[in-house]
Amino acid sequence: MELWFTEEHSDDVRFSIRIVRQLFSKRSHFQQIDIFESKEFGKVLVLDDSIVITEKDEFIYHEMMVHVACAANPDLRKVLVIGGSNGGCVRELIKYPFIEKIDVVEADEELIKACKVHFPKITKSLEDPRVSVIVSDGLKFVRKLNKVYDLILVDSTDPFGPNETFFTREFYGNCFTALTPQGILVTQQESPFYPQTAAAMVRAVTRMKELFGILKLYQAQIPSYPSGHWLFSFASKDAHPIKDLDKVFWKELNVKTRYYNEEIHSGCFALPNYIKEDILNETN
Amino acid sequence: MKNSQDRAPIAEALIKNVSKRTVSFDVPGHKQGQGNPLLRSFLGQQALQYDVNSRRDLDNLIHPTGVILEAEKLAARAFKAGHAFFIVNGTSAAVQTMVMSVAKKDEKIIMPRNVHRSAINALILTGAVPVYVNPGIDLNLGISLGMSVKDIALAIEEHPDAKAVFVNNPTYYGICSHLQAIVDLAHAHKMKVIVDEAHGTHFYFNKLLPMSAMAAKADMAAVSMHKTGGSLTQSSFLLIKDDKDTNRVRKILNLTHTTSGSYLLTASLDIARKYLALNGEKLFNSVIALADYARQEINEIDGYYAFGRELINGDTIYDFDTTKLSVNTGGTGLNGIEVYDLLREKYDIQIEFGDLGNILAMISMGDSTAKVERLIGALDDIKDVYAKDSILLKTQEYIHPIVRLTPMEAFNAKQKKIKFKDSVGRISGESLMAYPPGIPVLAPGEEITSGAIDYILYAKAHGSFITGMEDDSMETIKVLEV
Numbered sequence: 001m002e003l004w005f006t007e008e009h010s011d012d013v014r015f016s017i018r019i020v021r022q023l024f025s026k027r028s029h030f031q032q033i034d035i036f037e038s039k040e041f042g043k044v045l046v047l048d049d050s051i052v053i054t055e056k057d058e059f060i061y062h063e064m065m066v067h068v069a070c071a072a073n074p075d076l077r078k079v080l081v082i083g084g085s086n087g088g089c090v091r092e093l094i095k096y097p098f099i100e101k102i103d104v105v106e107a108d109e110e111l112i113k114a115c116k117v118h119f120p121k122i123t124k125s126l127e128d129p130r131v132s133v134i135v136s137d138g139l140k141f142v143r144k145l146n147k148v149y150d151l152i153l154v155d156s157t158d159p160f161g162p163n164e165t166f167f168t169r170e171f172y173g174n175c176f177t178a179l180t181p182q183g184i185l186v187t188q189q190e191s192p193f194y195p196q197t198a199a200a201m202v203r204a205v206t207r208m209k210e211l212f213g214i215l216k217l218y219q220a221q222i223p224s225y226p227s228g229h230w231l232f233s234f235a236s237k238d239a240h241p242i243k244d245l246d247k248v249f250w251k252e253l254n255v256k257t258r259y260y261n262e263e264i265h266s267g268c269f270a271l272p273n274y275i276k277e278d279i280l281n282e283t284n
Numbered sequence: 285m286k287n288s289q290d291r292a293p294i295a296e297a298l299i300k301n302v303s304k305r306t307v308s309f310d311v312p313g314h315k316q317g318q319g320n321p322l323l324r325s326f327l328g329q330q331a332l333q334y335d336v337n338s339r340r341d342l343d344n345l346i347h348p349t350g351v352i353l354e355a356e357k358l359a360a361r362a363f364k365a366g367h368a369f370f371i372v373n374g375t376s377a378a379v380q381t382m383v384m385s386v387a388k389k390d391e392k393i394i395m396p397r398n399v400h401r402s403a404i405n406a407l408i409l410t411g412a413v414p415v416y417v418n419p420g421i422d423l424n425l426g427i428s429l430g431m432s433v434k435d436i437a438l439a440i441e442e443h444p445d446a447k448a449v450f451v452n453n454p455t456y457y458g459i460c461s462h463l464q465a466i467v468d469l470a471h472a473h474k475m476k477v478i479v480d481e482a483h484g485t486h487f488y489f490n491k492l493l494p495m496s497a498m499a500a501k502a503d504m505a506a507v508s509m510h511k512t513g514g515s516l517t518q519s520s521f522l523l524i525k526d527d528k529d530t531n532r533v534r535k536i537l538n539l540t541h542t543t544s545g546s547y548l549l550t551a552s553l554d555i556a557r558k559y560l561a562l563n564g565e566k567l568f569n570s571v572i573a574l575a576d577y578a579r580q581e582i583n584e585i586d587g588y589y590a591f592g593r594e595l596i597n598g599d600t601i602y603d604f605d606t607t608k609l610s611v612n613t614g615g616t617g618l619n620g621i622e623v624y625d626l627l628r629e630k631y632d633i634q635i636e637f638g639d640l641g642n643i644l645a646m647i648s649m650g651d652s653t654a655k656v657e658r659l660i661g662a663l664d665d666i667k668d669v670y671a672k673d674s675i676l677l678k679t680q681e682y683i684h685p686i687v688r689l690t691p692m693e694a695f696n697a698k699q700k701k702i703k704f705k706d707s708v709g710r711i712s713g714e715s716l717m718a719y720p721p722g723i724p725v726l727a728p729g730e731e732i733t734s735g736a737i738d739y740i741l742y743a744k745a746h747g748s749f750i751t752g753m754e755d756d757s758m759e760t761i762k763v764l765e766v
Contacts, residue, residue: 107654137654139661162654169631170658173665203632210630 005036005044007051009226010194017041017224023118028110030162035118041224043118045086047111048161053086054224058122060259061188062088064220064232067260068268069151069184070096071250073239076150076184080105082138082166084155085112091125095255102131103149105141107162139171145178152179154187159200167200169207172235176211185235189217192275193227201231202279208235216241217275218268220259231275242266289362289561293351294554297342298334298547310337311544334547345370345545346538355554359521362561363488363507365498366527369534371506371520372549373541375482376402378506378522380409381537382478385504385529386448387412390690394439395450397685398428398723400480403450404691409540411692415443418682419452419723420600425591425612426641426720429600430461433469440473448476451502454484454494456637457644458608459601463500477502482520485513486607489564492572494603498523504533512607512648515556519549567649571607574656575647578609581660587616587667587674609645611663613638617672623663626670631662640720640749682723683739686731689764694729698765704740704758707732713762715752718743724752732763 003019017038024035034046042055053061066089070076077100081089085106093102104126106112112133116123126133134141142152152175159167166187175185189204190197209215212235222230234241247262276282308315317324317332324332336342343350352370359368371378383406387393391412395403396419407414417439420429436449449470454460463479470477479497481487485507487496497505505523509515524533560567579590589612593604613623624638636644645659688711689697699713709731716726718740725736744750744758754762 137657139654139657143657143661143664165654165658165661168658168662170633170662170665173669174661177665177668207630 005038005046007046007049007226010196013194013226015224015226017044024114026110026114028108030108031111031157033108033111033114035114044224045115045119047157050158050161051224052157053088053119053122055119057223058086058088060220060222061225061230062092063257063260064218064230064268065089065153065155065186065188066092067255067257068218068232068234068241068265069153069186070099071246071262071265072234072236072241072244073150073182073184074098074246074249075182077101078149078180079103079151079153080142080149080178081153081155082106082142083157083163084153085123085133086115086119087123087125089153089155090128090131091122092257094125094128094130096253100130102128104131104133105136105138106133107135107137109135137165139165139174142171142174142178145174147180147183148178150180150183152183152185154185156188158190158197159204160196167204167207169210172204172208172211176237179237182238183236184239185212185233187233187235189231189233191225191227191229192231192279193229197226198279205233205280208233212236213238214240216269217271217280219271220268242269289358289558291358292551292554292558293354293358294342294547295551297351298336298551301336301339301342302333308336310339312337331548334551336547337544342547345372345541345550346543347534352550355550355557358561359553359557360523360527362557363496363498363521363523365505365523366525367523367530367533369522369524369537370545370550370553371522371537371541372518372545374518375480375506375508375511375520376400376405377537377541378520379403379480379482380406380540381522381533382480382504382506383407383412383450384410384536384539385533386476386478389692392443392446393448393450394436394443394446394475396428396431396452397682399450399452400482403480404727407691408695409692411690412447413690414687415439415446416685416687418684421682421721421723422595422601423681425589426639427457427459427610428455428721428723429459430455430602431466432599433462433465434599436466437469440469440475444473446475448478448503450478450480451497452480453497454481454487454603454605454608456483456608457610457642458483458605459595460494460603460605462599462602463495463497463502467500467502471501476504479505481505482508483511483608484605485509485511485560486564486568486571487605489560490568490572491565493568493607494605498525501525509553509556512646513556513560514649516549516552519553519556521553521557568607571647571649571651574651574653575607575609577653578645578647578656578660579606582609582611582663585660585664585667587671588613588663589615607647609647610642611645612642614641615674616667616670617674618666618670622670623666626666627659627662631658631665633659633662635659639722640747683725683733683736685724685727686733687729688731689729689766691727691729694727694764699762700765701755701760701762704755704761705737707761707763708734708737710763711766713764714754716740717751719749719751729764732761 156163338344343352389411620638
């Protein structure tokens with residue numbers, strides 16, 4: 001029997017993976033959670049019909065979420081991860097000895113439990129003594145804080161579902177207040193290739209620019225995500241992602257990575273013209 | 285007929301009608317969407333197939349004998365009314381029908397000064413005479429309140445020939461009058477009570493909410509099902525307590541009501557009534573909990589005051605609708621209009637309205653905790669980023685109007701422009717209102733007093749918004765030529 005999972009990347013584009021078996025399916029208070037096993041991508045976590053991670057390419061996403069900011073600011077001590085209950089971001093963060101505290105805030109307790117059962121290799125990182133997992137609405141959690149974190153990572157799903165909040169001015173504004181004066185906010189900003197997500201990215205970036213002195217977009221290639229071309233944002237109060245990169249220091253830390261390296265660090269901020277000119281309306 | 289609230293006769297008849305695949309040579313000309321592909325792609329085939337004309341098995345709104353009458357009876361049961369009329373011309377049509385049902389030309393009707401314009405329009409149509417009652421003002425919040433029973437008793441004593449008392453309950457901000465006492469008092473003096481319950485649909489479906497008009501045994505109520513009840517915009521119910529009045533009220537309603545009522549609107553009323561009758565208690569429990577949570581969190585942020593049941597004073601604030609999230613913004617140094625604009629432009633959050641002192645967010649059964657967190661988070665961020673020195677708004681006491689001509693006479697009279705400051709003693713042709721608190725100072729047909737002029741000029745000088753004057757510079761005012 002043929003069993004395929006299909007995700008609609010747009011109204012007219014589909015992406016399919018052959019499924020060996022379904023491991024988990026449950027509707028939580030927030031979303032539909034599905035976990036499959038596949039031949040090509042290993043285990044796949046799907047929320048509301050969209051792929052969130054696959055075992056095969058999650059390292060690209062998680063390394064790019066974490067190392068760009070950590071390499072640009074070796075002074076960071078306290079980190080907040082919003083979402084990210086699968087532990088992928090935390091696995092990368094705990095590679096840095098100078099990080100003292102990592103708080104993971106996730107609203108969906110069912111998702112935390114399901115990841116723990118089906119992605120034990122990744123969620124193992126959450127057992128590091130520096131890590132606390134807090135079940136709460138992300139915006140509510142940051143709203144009550146003032147100058148607490150040096151880095152906030154927003155490991156969210158797309159801007160049209162239950163994580164819509166994480167693309168809004170009120171969320172970015174409260175993150176700004178929760179960050180220390182050298183604080184950095186890193187978010188994933190979907191694919192620039194399809195118009196709907198590109199427009200959402202432009203809205204989100206406009207909101208962040210109203211708050212942060214430094215705002216740069218960077219990119220990565222992630223095969224299981226729509227178009228495979230993915231954007232991240234680096235918003236910072238002080239540290240510049242390229243000028244403040246201390247390559248020697250980072251090398252000495254001897255952090256093991258499979259995607260990220262110093263050349264990618266500088267190169268990933270170079271954006272294609274179609275993004276700069278057509279989407280961001282920047283002129284060269 | 286048994287009380288089968290799980291039925292929706294109009295919606296069911298529409299579904300059946302589609303399944304028959306009848307070919308239609310009647311209006312509307314888009315013929316279930318086939319004739320207008322642009323509209324079909326915009327609204328969808330699903331909606332357009334139900335946009336049909338009255339036909340035998342679908343009944344008609346003007347003189348219902350079939351599924352519409354059945355749906356009206358089910359709605360009446362749900363609202364514990366004698367009869368319920370399906371209204372598709374907006375709640376304004378229901379308010380006008382109420383006024384026209386209780387007072388004819390030159391007959392008096394007691395009403396709060398800040399009554400909705402639809403009631404004034406009904407007075408223009410009928411020639412009835414308003415007897416205005418001070419709606420009560422909270423000087424700190426700058427909002428109008430409910431009517432005091434004492435003030436109504438006084439109006440009844442001064443105008444024993446009045447035919448009815450008109451009550452606005454709850455107000456936009458969720459303030460309720462002592463409806464039960466007002467009804468008992470009016471009935472003891474052989475007066476009818478009609479209630480503009482535009483913002484109170486949910487009162488009928490949850491025990492924790494304030495008393496509804498029908499529970500208080502008021503004679504008629506206009507209920508905006510579309511506001512908090514989940515039906516489509518423009519659809520409402522007109523409720524009457526005594527079903528013996530049904531034919532007379534229907535005749536009055538039909539004077540202004542459309543002869544081709546939209547089935548999308550009537551079916552939405554039918555389905556919304558079914559949904560609330562079956563689930564209202566549970567749905568509004570969570571709406572109340574969500575609004576209470578928001579109030580509590582917002583009150584922890586400096587500069588905001590999300591007011592609630594603590595305002596209750598046994599009279600002009602007899603009860604409070606806790607689903608209304610009203611927030612005084614004075615402590616942030618921002619007025620409500622500024623906060624409204626910031627929310628819309630910077631945060632992509634649309635709230636119900638903002639006035640000089642307050643904002644109002646409507647919390648309904650369509651909301652989630654995450655959405656409410658966005659509003660709270662935005663208010664918090666606005667305070668951090670935009671707060672100024674706090675402002676103290678000046679709100680004045682009530683000004684008693686002197687009604688010289690009925691609204692109908694004033695509407696039909698010839699008018700001319702004269703200097704505003706020289707207009708003492710003339711009869712106003714304009715309706716002037718100062719925000720806060722949004723209570724008219726002058727209305728057409730009323731004598732312009734020096735007190736009214738002084739108040740308007742004072743309010744403007746102290747940052748109030750004056751609305752209703754044709755001349756923006758406020759140099760001139762239109763008065764009646766008589």
